[in-house]
Amino acid sequence: MSQSFRQRDILEIARADGRVRVEDLVTRFGVSAQTIRRDLTELAESGWLERVHGGAVLRSSVTNIGYEDRRGTNEAAKAAIADACSVAIPDGATLFLGIGTTTEAVAAKLLGHRELLVVTNNINVANILAANPECEIVLSGGRLRRLDGGLVGTLTTSVLEQFRFDVAVIGCSAIAEDGELLDFDFQEVGVSQSIIRRARATWLVADRSKFERSAPVRVGSLRDVDRFFTSAPLPEEVLRLCRDWGTEAHVVAPDGDAADRAAG
Amino acid sequence: MSQSFRQRDILEIARADGRVRVEDLVTRFGVSAQTIRRDLTELAESGWLERVHGGAVLRSSVTNIGYEDRRGTNEAAKAAIADACSVAIPDGATLFLGIGTTTEAVAAKLLGHRELLVVTNNINVANILAANPECEIVLSGGRLRRLDGGLVGTLTTSVLEQFRFDVAVIGCSAIAEDGELLDFDFQEVGVSQSIIRRARATWLVADRSKFERSAPVRVGSLRDVDRFFTSAPLPEEVLRLCRDWGTEAHVVAPDGDAADRAAG
DNA sequence: TCGCTTTTGATCGGTTTTGAGTGTTTGGGC
DNA sequence: GCCCAAACACTCAAAACCGATCAAAAGCGA
Numbered sequence: 001m002s003q004s005f006r007q008r009d010i011l012e013i014a015r016a017d018g019r020v021r022v023e024d025l026v027t028r029f030g031v032s033a034q035t036i037r038r039d040l041t042e043l044a045e046s047g048w049l050e051r052v053h054g055g056a057v058l059r060s061s062v063t064n065i066g067y068e069d070r071r072g073t074n075e076a077a078k079a080a081i082a083d084a085c086s087v088a089i090p091d092g093a094t095l096f097l098g099i100g101t102t103t104e105a106v107a108a109k110l111l112g113h114r115e116l117l118v119v120t121n122n123i124n125v126a127n128i129l130a131a132n133p134e135c136e137i138v139l140s141g142g143r144l145r146r147l148d149g150g151l152v153g154t155l156t157t158s159v160l161e162q163f164r165f166d167v168a169v170i171g172c173s174a175i176a177e178d179g180e181l182l183d184f185d186f187q188e189v190g191v192s193q194s195i196i197r198r199a200r201a202t203w204l205v206a207d208r209s210k211f212e213r214s215a216p217v218r219v220g221s222l223r224d225v226d227r228f229f230t231s232a233p234l235p236e237e238v239l240r241l242c243r244d245w246g247t248e249a250h251v252v253a254p255d256g257d258a259a260d261r262a263a264g
Numbered sequence: 265m266s267q268s269f270r271q272r273d274i275l276e277i278a279r280a281d282g283r284v285r286v287e288d289l290v291t292r293f294g295v296s297a298q299t300i301r302r303d304l305t306e307l308a309e310s311g312w313l314e315r316v317h318g319g320a321v322l323r324s325s326v327t328n329i330g331y332e333d334r335r336g337t338n339e340a341a342k343a344a345i346a347d348a349c350s351v352a353i354p355d356g357a358t359l360f361l362g363i364g365t366t367t368e369a370v371a372a373k374l375l376g377h378r379e380l381l382v383v384t385n386n387i388n389v390a391n392i393l394a395a396n397p398e399c400e401i402v403l404s405g406g407r408l409r410r411l412d413g414g415l416v417g418t419l420t421t422s423v424l425e426q427f428r429f430d431v432a433v434i435g436c437s438a439i440a441e442d443g444e445l446l447d448f449d450f451q452e453v454g455v456s457q458s459i460i461r462r463a464r465a466t467w468l469v470a471d472r473s474k475f476e477r478s479a480p481v482r483v484g485s486l487r488d489v490d491r492f493f494t495s496a497p498l499p500e501e502v503l504r505l506c507r508d509w510g511t512e513a514h515v516v517a518p519d520g521d522a523a524d525r526a527a528g
Numbered sequence: 529t530c531g532c533t534t535t536t537g538a539t540c541g542g543t544t545t546t547g548a549g550t551g552t553t554t555g556g557g558c
Numbered sequence: 559g560c561c562c563a564a565a566c567a568c569t570c571a572a573a574a575c576c577g578a579t580c581a582a583a584a585g586c587g588a
Contacts, residue, residue: 005283005316008282008283031546033547034567035547037566037567038545054565123390123403126387127387136407138405139387141419141423144402144403268535296538297537298536299535302577317576318575
């Protein structure tokens, strides 16, 4: 019931670090341990955290461990990509956000945008954007894939057909040298094609690691992409293809000042 | 309804910082704390901000606080109801779980069940059950209603038609003396009817507070319900109806040790 | 100018939050 | 198993914060 700034912040820290310690929080906020304990108890009572001796930990669940790991990789690059992508999205837009940790990063950067309509087949995107009261959210239906929070199945396509997007932001598992976009799930083929058809502009977000991997299913091509946000200079071959196809490549540098994650 | 510039600016600051403090705003605008409080109260009432002691914060975090409050009411009763309901659900079942905090409580009690297939139009149910690796989850699509995490719209019905449920667990906003189930959203009518048609058994979960409220839309009747899990003896009238209609009423007692909610 | 409405600031009684004091519980070392 | 320091819950009084109320000030149309 009691709501304070602190509790929000504590939750935020917990989300970032996975846990919090009373002692640290006392230093951080300059209040007594008593007060911190009270906060933690309340957060635990309302189900956000789980109390442990000396502090509290995030209530495990919701997303599985492998995913959390993956989410951590290339975080700075993803944030930079998401930043560049989100500033290119105007208020009032109608968007599609697809599956993938990078599109989720984009969602997080859209929390300040206004009057958005976002359609997604990614439950994490919905959870993130729920925090933006100015954003209407439409979820496609489907089976929940724990691996990445994706909603898969034929339903997604039928939902997509009901919209016309200003921008569709998609990710992919890998990018081949010849500009093909690859994924692990063949069900995604239909979804991708549908998205590209229903969107006035298709934007791809993918960090450099996607060039170093491969995946079995072709879901599309860079040819279909209008803008490509990535984190490192493109391979020469791909760059040439982008020029030929009129795909704008936006190469962002994970910015330096994000490195000041001192011993907090 | 005050159209002052201040409120606009306050909102702007809140968006930038995620929070505002009364004290700071007093300095910033050179007005009294009283006036700032009024502004914050109004902004909170119209849903932009959330009031906290000493200031206000951006409405944030997956589900909003009004919902969290609601979740807190009758918690013990809900847990007891959910307990009774979940033990009646066998492993391997195909379920539907509807909108409402009580159905979410049921979801939480299903974390130990195995080989479930759960279809839901409640994003919170999906988030909760994601922690059970032995549970397949299918989400209906639709617009996300922040108020309660419900997915509303016509999509739900079309998803439901593809399944045949062993059990459908539903909640409702209110129960009338004549056994009618009431809700606030007329869109739920179609969903409820569809559920009842597609389920071999329909179970209603509702704590006693539902008898003390009312709501505008009739979504069904206790006549359509096979089992009714609730937390307090039914009104005589309703009990008679249940007997006439063959609706099994399961009255569970929120266990004793939860009654010590003293002057809190 | 006058009368009306809206906004603001001051006061006041009540509520919430906080930190300190006290005694109990927990977890790790032996 | 036992011991001890750290962490804990509980209570209480002080302080900060709150909303309600009312009167002054500002805005506005006639």
